Amino acid sequence: MKRIIITFAALSFANLAMADTIYLKDGIEKHGTVLKLTPSVIEYRPEGDKPVESIPTKEAVRIKYEDGRSIGLSSKDRESGLMNKFKSAADTQGLLQNHLLIWGGAHNHIYGYRDSRYLDQNDNFDYIKTDSQQMGIELNIAGLSDIDPAFSSTRMGFNIAGYRHDKIKPRTLYSVPLHNIPEETVPAPEKDAFDNNIKWWYDFGFFIGIDKKVFAFDLGLTLRTILITEEKRKKLRPDSDPDAPQYDEVDGRGLMFDDANAALNALLRLGMEDRTHITFTAFRASYDPVYGAVQGKVSFPIATFFTLNTGAYFWQTKAAFLEPEISLYGIALAYKAGLILNYRDKEIKNLSIKDCAFHSVSLAYQW
Amino acid sequence: MHTEQGSYNKVYRSKEYTDNTSTFFPVLMQNYGIETFIKRSESEKAGIGYVRTIINEGSVYNLDHYEVQPYTEINIPYVFCGTDMGIIGLEIGISYYLVFKKYEGRRYLNSDGSVSEDDADIRLDQKNSTVFPNFLIRIFPENKYHFKLALSRGRFNAVDSLLTASFIYPVKNHSAEFFYSLPADIPGFLPGSNQRTGLAYSYTLFNVTLGFTGSYLSFNHAGGGDGNMPLFDINNFSCGIFLEMLL
Numbered sequence A: 001m002k003r004i005i006i007t008f009a010a011l012s013f014a015n016l017a018m019a020d021t022i023y024l025k026d027g028i029e030k031h032g033t034v035l036k037l038t039p040s041v042i043e044y045r046p047e048g049d050k051p052v053e054s055i056p057t058k059e060a061v062r063i064k065y066e067d068g069r070s071i072g073l074s075s076k077d078r079e080s081g082l083m084n085k086f087k088s089a090a091d092t093q094g095l096l097q098n099h100l101l102i103w104g105g106a107h108n109h110i111y112g113y114r115d116s117r118y119l120d121q122n123d124n125f126d127y128i129k130t131d132s133q134q135m136g137i138e139l140n141i142a143g144l145s146d147i148d149p150a151f152s153s154t155r156m157g158f159n160i161a162g163y164r165h166d167k168i169k170p171r172t173l174y175s176v177p178l179h180n181i182p183e184e185t186v187p188a189p190e191k192d193a194f195d196n197n198i199k200w201w202y203d204f205g206f207f208i209g210i211d212k213k214v215f216a217f218d219l220g221l222t223l224r225t226i227l228i229t230e231e232k233r234k235k236l237r238p239d240s241d242p243d244a245p246q247y248d249e250v251d252g253r254g255l256m257f258d259d260a261n262a263a264l265n266a267l268l269r270l271g272m273e274d275r276t277h278i279t280f281t282a283f284r285a286s287y288d289p290v291y292g293a294v295q296g297k298v299s300f301p302i303a304t305f306f307t308l309n310t311g312a313y314f315w316q317t318k319a320a321f322l323e324p325e326i327s328l329y330g331i332a333l334a335y336k337a338g339l340i341l342n343y344r345d346k347e348i349k350n351l352s353i354k355d356c357a358f359h360s361v362s363l364a365y366q367w
Numbered sequence B: 001m002h003t004e005q006g007s008y009n010k011v012y013r014s015k016e017y018t019d020n021t022s023t024f025f026p027v028l029m030q031n032y033g034i035e036t037f038i039k040r041s042e043s044e045k046a047g048i049g050y051v052r053t054i055i056n057e058g059s060v061y062n063l064d065h066y067e068v069q070p071y072t073e074i075n076i077p078y079v080f081c082g083t084d085m086g087i088i089g090l091e092i093g094i095s096y097y098l099v100f101k102k103y104e105g106r107r108y109l110n111s112d113g114s115v116s117e118d119d120a121d122i123r124l125d126q127k128n129s130t131v132f133p134n135f136l137i138r139i140f141p142e143n144k145y146h147f148k149l150a151l152s153r154g155r156f157n158a159v160d161s162l163l164t165a166s167f168i169y170p171v172k173n174h175s176a177e178f179f180y181s182l183p184a185d186i187p188g189f190l191p192g193s194n195q196r197t198g199l200a201y202s203y204t205l206f207n208v209t210l211g212f213t214g215s216y217l218s219f220n221h222a223g224g225g226d227g228n229m230p231l232f233d234i235n236n237f238s239c240g241i242f243l244e245m246l247l
Helices: A002-018 A075-091
Strands: A020-024 A029-037 A041-046 A053-056 A060-064 A070-072 A099-114 A125-142 A154-165 A171-173 A184-186 A199-211 A215-236 A247-270 A277-282 A292-303 A306-316 A318-328 A331-342 A357-366 B002-013 B022-041 B044-055 B058-062 B065-069 B072-084 B088-103 B107-109 B115-117 B121-124 B130-139 B146-151 B163-171 B174-182 B195-205 B208-219 B237-245
Touching: A020 A041, A199 A247, A277 B088, A292 B072, A292 B088, A306 A331, A306 B088, A306 B130, A318 A357, A318 B130, A331 B130, B002 B058, B002 B065, B002 B208, B022 B058, B022 B065, B072 B130, B174 B208, B195 B237
Parallel strands: none
Antiparallel strands: A020 A029, A020 A060, A029 A041, A041 A053, A060 A070, A099 A125, A099 A357, A125 A154, A154 A199, A171 A184, A199 A215, A215 A247, A247 A277, A277 A292, A292 A306, A306 A318, A318 A331, A331 A357, B002 B022, B002 B237, B022 B044, B044 B072, B058 B065, B072 B088, B088 B121, B088 B130, B107 B115, B130 B146, B146 B163, B163 B174, B174 B195, B195 B208, B208 B237
């Protein structure tokens, strides 16, 4: 008998622990399952499967749900509850993990041109493709409390990214004498030789930022350089007629700077890092220095070791990609595959879908 | 899940009138969409959605040539995540705006001057396809009167209602909504959208909500230009139904 009573009591207390609790202003507690909460009334089913009852919301001060959540119902609680949530989110630190990321990928580099052999002048685009590769490394050190406790949520780091494409092989377009269209070569040899040579893009960036529970923000500077290999160049002959200039082809100057500039880099994460969140980056993370320096990515953690990222390039091209990621013991391996939807170049249109595909692999270590 | 049917009003300059006035011809436009989300906790909401807008092909004779509207499909898959704090909800994500068009075969010159033609096919329109962030902001709780501002979220049409502001007033199981679509157009970033004004009514029973919408095209912006239309032209109106389920 004693065993039965103890079992019944245990079950009753267990049931109590599983029920919601409504705390009233006069100190009474109501237990049951809250079915509906409106500004005017609380409907709940008392424990023991009794008929649904109603309580005016103004008579209650708090509801504690069986899953541990708690809602304040006094006007003071409601007002401060929302403000407290914002303050708590701003004060609580993020995961503050150090992060090393290495990535590399490949896709077609496209040279677009107009071909007058197509009769529709609004749709006479064609293109030449050549191979290109990109790679990069990024290091992020978080939690600088050793320097000063005020920097406990701070992080800083640097990244280096590179991109190269092969020489664009010239294509000869046939003549159409009946329509006065001469034979031509694209890219035109007499154009700036910089358009046709092997090119490298190198970006060097450094940044500093804060890592909080529901957001992170980094800001920095990226120095961008473009290098070319000049293999040959044309030199005017000394005895050349000014009206009909003639050139000799001589050796080029080798590796040269083509252009250099600086750009802001940034990272903005909204949401908790170990939950579904969205990240916007400019010249950060596994980016493409020529086709996708500004990107956005929504991360869906499916399981402890698997995350599915879906993202897009916003600049320099418009692209869509999927990036499944597997992570174990702090090591994350991700494969990004996508399609460029819009090159945002008036000379590049009507590409075959398979020529617009790109892919890259990244390896990250967090500690 | 939602669906809507109306007209896409293709704008062109009429050569039949001396003032070259902008006018339009209508083709059938249909819209379908579905959106689902998971809410794990107050601070974590994640979801996906898909909207498909189909514009039928059509043409009209304009004095000496045909004005053509090719068959066009706009597909917008999208993802989003966000937080719902009761009095305010904030969600942000990414939308992929994919435009597929039927292209006629390209005619080209051979070296002997003869003309050949490629095959016609439906291809991705790489000039008008794009990606952009989407968002939804809700002010005031869902079960009271509340305001929503949404870009490429909820019940929307790829041509008519990409950016929509709405006021929803629920009364017991009934809900009335007034919505206003804005002609969002940021070149190179956001595709153009028409301006529509509409009303919606829905009824909720248990966890299922069934609703009806009706709207009026108040400004034709995405149909190739700003066309002049009669005020009460039947082609300005569209209607639709939607179904929501809480699982």
